[in-house]
Amino acid sequence: MIADAGTSTPPGATACIALADGTLVFGRGFGAEGVAVGELCFNTAMTGYQEIMTDPSYAGQIVTFTFPHVGNVGTNPEDDETTDPVARGMVVKWDVTDPSNWRAADHLSEWLARRGRVGVSGVDTRRLTRLIRDKGMPHVAIAHDPQGRFDTDALVAAARAFPGIDGTDLAIEVTCPQPYRWDEGRWAWGEGHQRVEGARHKVVAVDYGAKRNILRCLASAGCDVMVLPATATAECVLAHDPDGVFLSNGPGDPAATGTYAVPMIQGVIEAGKPVFGICLGHQMLALALGGRTMKMNHGHHGANHPVKHLETGKVEITSMNHGFAVDAASLPAGVVETHVSLFDGSNCGIRVEGRPVFSVQYHPEASPGPQDSYYLFERFVAAMA
Numbered sequence: 462m463i464a465d466a467g468t469s470t471p472p473g474a475t476a477c478i479a480l481a482d483g484t485l486v487f488g489r490g491f492g493a494e495g496v497a498v499g500e501l502c503f504n505t506a507m508t509g510y511q512e513i514m515t516d517p518s519y520a521g522q523i524v525t526f527t528f529p530h531v532g533n534v535g536t537n538p539e540d541d542e543t544t545d546p547v548a549r550g551m552v553v554k555w556d557v558t559d560p561s562n563w564r565a566a567d568h569l570s571e572w573l574a575r576r577g578r579v580g581v582s583g584v585d586t587r588r589l590t591r592l593i594r595d596k597g598m599p600h601v602a603i604a605h606d607p608q609g610r611f612d613t614d615a616l617v618a619a620a621r622a623f624p625g626i627d628g629t630d631l632a633i634e635v636t637c638p639q640p641y642r643w644d645e646g647r648w649a650w651g652e653g654h655q656r657v658e659g660a661r662h663k664v665v666a667v668d669y670g671a672k673r674n675i676l677r678c679l680a681s682a683g684c685d686v687m688v689l690p691a692t693a694t695a696e697c698v699l700a701h702d703p704d705g706v707f708l709s710n711g712p713g714d715p716a717a718t719g720t721y722a723v724p725m726i727q728g729v730i731e732a733g734k735p736v737f738g739i740c741l742g743h744q745m746l747a748l749a750l751g752g753r754t755m756k757m758n759h760g761h762h763g764a765n766h767p768v769k770h771l772e773t774g775k776v777e778i779t780s781m782n783h784g785f786a787v788d789a790a791s792l793p794a795g796v797v798e799t800h801v802s803l804f805d806g807s808n809c810g811i812r813v814e815g816r817p818v819f820s821v822q823y824h825p826e827a828s829p830g831p832q833d834s835y836y837l838f839e840r841f842v843a844a845m846a
C-alpha cells in the first residue's frame with residue numbers, strides 16, 4: 462500500500478507512514494497508538510529485533526526490518542540492550558496483529574505499547590527499502606490509529622519539520638546520568654548472565670549510548686568496568702586511574718558529539734592510555750586524531766556485513782549500525798586504516814602507529830550478529846596487560 466499524497470486511507474489500514482516528500486505507505490498498526498517522527502532506515506538482520514529496537518544508537522530513527530518474519534518469537538527480559546526501546550518506531554512485513562501468528566511469551570505488540578513506541582506491519586518492506594536507498598534515509602512520520610483516521614497533510618508536515626540527525630548530538634540524551642560499575646559477563650547457556658569475579662584490568666567506559674552486551678564482553682574479557690557519562694573530561698577519566706579507556710557506540714552525528722568527546726579522547730591518548738572505540742566511539746577517535754566524518758546515503762544496518770582486516774587479509778562477517786562514516790582520505794599520517802567494508806569500501810577500522818589506540822566502525826559484541834570480531838576485546842585486554 463504505497464500511495465501519493467492526498468490518497469485516501471485504504472480499507473483496513475490502521476497505520477500510515479508519511480514521507481517528507483509526500484509519499485504515503487499504509488499498513489496495520491501495532492504497539493502504541495499515536496505518531497512518531499524520525500529518520501527511516503532499514504536493517505537486514507534476520508534475528509535480534511528486540512536488541513535492535515533497544516540499541517541506543519537508534520535514537521531519532523525508525524527501523525524498517527527487511528527480514529519478513531519479525532515478532533514471531535516475542536520478547537524477553539534478557540535481550541534488552543538498554544532499559545527502554547530507543548528506536549522511535551518499527552516497520553515490518555509480517556502481520557504482527559494477527560493473533561493466530563503469535564505463540565511467544567511476551568507479544569511484541571504489547572511490549573512496544575508498554576514502552577510508548579509505534580509499530581507498522583503488513584508493509585511491502587522490500588519496496589520500502591528500495592525507496593529508502595533511493596531517497597537516502599528519508600524523514601518520516603508514522604501513525605497508528607485503530608480507526609484508521611489519518612490527517613496525512615499533518616503527517617507529511619510533521620515529517621518535514623523533523624530536524625534530522627545531521628548536526629545533532631543525541632548521545633547526550635541517552636548517556637547514563639551517573640557513573641556506575643559493571644561486572645556482569647556474557648550469557649552462559651542455561652545459566653544467564655553471571656557476575657565476573659577477579660577482573661584484572663580497570664577500564665573506564667565512556668557511555669555515549671552503550672549497549673549492555675558491549676559491557677558484558679569487556680567484563681568477560683577480564684575488565685572491571687567503570688561507566689562514566691558522555692561529558693566526562695580527560696581529568697575525570699584519568700582520576701579513576703584506568704588501565705584502558707573504552708569509547709562506546711551511540712546515536713547522532715559524531716561531529717556534533719565530538720565537541721566534548723574530542724578533548725577528552727586527546728587527553729587520554731596524551732596520557733598514554735590504551736583506547737578502544739566502537740562505532741560512534743570509532744568516529745570520535747578519528748575526529749580526535751584529526752580526521753573527518755561524513756553522512757552516508759542509507760548507512761549500514763545489519764548482521765551480515767563483510768569487513769576485510771587489511772593487516773591479516775582475513776574477512777569478518779560483522780554486525781553494523783551506522784549512518785555516518787570516517788573519511789579514510791582525511792586520516793593524518795600515523796593513523797592507519799585497518800579495516801574496510803567489502804560492500805562499499807568505506808572505512809571500518811583505524812589504529813595509531815606506535816600506540817595501543819584503535820577502533821572499529823562495526824559491533825564486535827554482535828548483539829545480534831556473528832561473533833567473528835570478538836578478538837577485538839582480547840586485543841584491548843592484551844594492550845592493557
Ligand SMILES: NC(=O)CC[C@H](N)C(=O)O
Nearest residue numbers: 710711740741783784785
Ligand atoms: N552504532 C553507532 O554507534 C552509530 C554511530 C553513529 N550514530 C552513526 O550513525 O554513524
